Amino acid sequence: MRSSSGMMLMLAGTLSLGGCAAAAAGSGAAAPAAGPGRGAAQAERARETDLSRRAELLLVQVKPDSALLLAQQGLLADSTNALYHAIAGEAQATRGDVAAAEASFRTALRLAPGSREAIETRRETAWKRLYNRGIATYRTNDVDATVATWEKANAIHPDAHHESYLNLAVLYTGKGDYDRAVQAYRSALAVLDKPASGTPTAEEMKERSEARAAIRESLGEILLYTEKYADAEKLYRDQLARDSTNVATRSSLAAAIAAQPGREPEAAAMYDRLLSMRNLRVSDYQDIGVALFTAKSYARSAEAFARVTQARPNSREALYNHANALYAGQQWAALLPVAQRLVAADPLYEDSWLILIKAQRETGRPQQALRSAEAIDAMPIRVKDLTARVAEGRTTVRGTAVGNAAPAGSQVRLRFTFYGADGEQLGAPTTAVTAPAKDATTSFQVVLENPATVSGYKYEVVR
Secondary structure (H helix, E strand, O other), X not given: OEOOOOOEOOOXXXXXXXXXXXXXXXXXXXXXXXXOOOOHHHHHOOOOOHHHHXXXXXXXXXXXXXXXXXXXXXXXXXXXXXXXXXXXXXXXXXXXXXXXXXHHHHHHHHHOHHXXXXXXXXHHHHHHHHHHHHHHHHOOOOHHHHHHHHHHHHHHOXXXXXXXXXXXXXXXHXXXXXXXXXXXXXXXXXXXXXXXXXXXXXXXXXXHHHHHHHHHHHHHHHHHHOOOHHHHHHHHHHHHHHOOOOHHHHHHXXXXXXXXXXXXXXHHHHHHHHHOOOOOOHHHHHHHXXXXXXXXXXXXXXXXXXXXXXXXXXXXXXXXXXXXXXXHOOOHHHHHXXXXXXHHHOOOOXXXXXXXXXXXXXXXXXXXXXXXXXXXXXXXXXXEEEEEEEEOOEEEEEEEEEEOOOOOOOEEEEEEEEEEOOOOEEEXXXXXXXXXXXXXXXXXXXXXXXXXXXXXXXXXXXX
């Protein structure tokens, strides 16, 4: 999250767009013809007609305006036919007319009380259509239209699916609307905490459990960032009741407690216990550092990140997080050597040099700061947005090159050195980047083919 330094320690959120929801092949009648458990009088109130059959076909073809027009024509002839009201409700829901759809569904239920299950089927179908429409607008980068569509989908069928709540929370977060993001995350959890219909498979139960964990993590981050510390504390205590061994949750709980007036000693004791635990993994120290940084406890965050850099001295990500925490905490003397190591591992990233320049100025080294500023101007290209992905024995690093001092069209060769969990070198592939014009951008990637786990990397310009 953003610190007072303007640097970023981002905890990324991603949308759940694994595929479009499968829309129902047919929408179903509001109340089928009389059968077991259905009286003749009720069936009479939901009469299928030629007009209703034509309207149903239009709904299947996702032509809600035309289906609604036919349903309204039917209601002019017979306002007591619950099927016309139900068709109108589905058409209105598909259009996103939430209030009108609810009124039509209520009337259908009043006329044919046994039609609730069929009405829910119609809600589900409308939700799927709206959800898919939101996916389509998201893929065209129309975020506002996507938000509006998914909000309508949730209003139509508020208790059925967590995905659109989760997606909305990510979009709200991106827009800085944290209150609505919190509400959306809570709604997603409420849906997941309801008993699943039928008997879920082991895979479905695993997916729901993983979704809960990811949502709680994102929710907790926002609560800490927006200084809702008491709410964050309750969330983390609930999580620990489910999993008492989770180090990341314990560190987040301590961060929430530390931020509340008068409870610093309690939190300090918790962190002392955490940091003195034996057999903590590097990822545990990373989690502790992130929690402390999010809670703006920068000095303790730097302590945790120092453990990470000790274990991963060649990781540009570990060095950046350590430097960022020291920067935010204004620990200039401690920052200077870390920043020097950072620019050695990340020599073309402007923010790394800006961190170093700040440390040099604050420790009385103006001439060194001037030379560092000149180094930025002399970079052949600037590098940003580096991301690493690991899959099936290969690690791929992608990034963006920004034109700087190198002539446009010239080749800039970068060597990336990858390290394993024990610090051993796993490989050092190179990539050639065609320098773009000044301030223009181009993408590049480098691939390491090695089944070993990569714990960090650095890069350098090959002359």
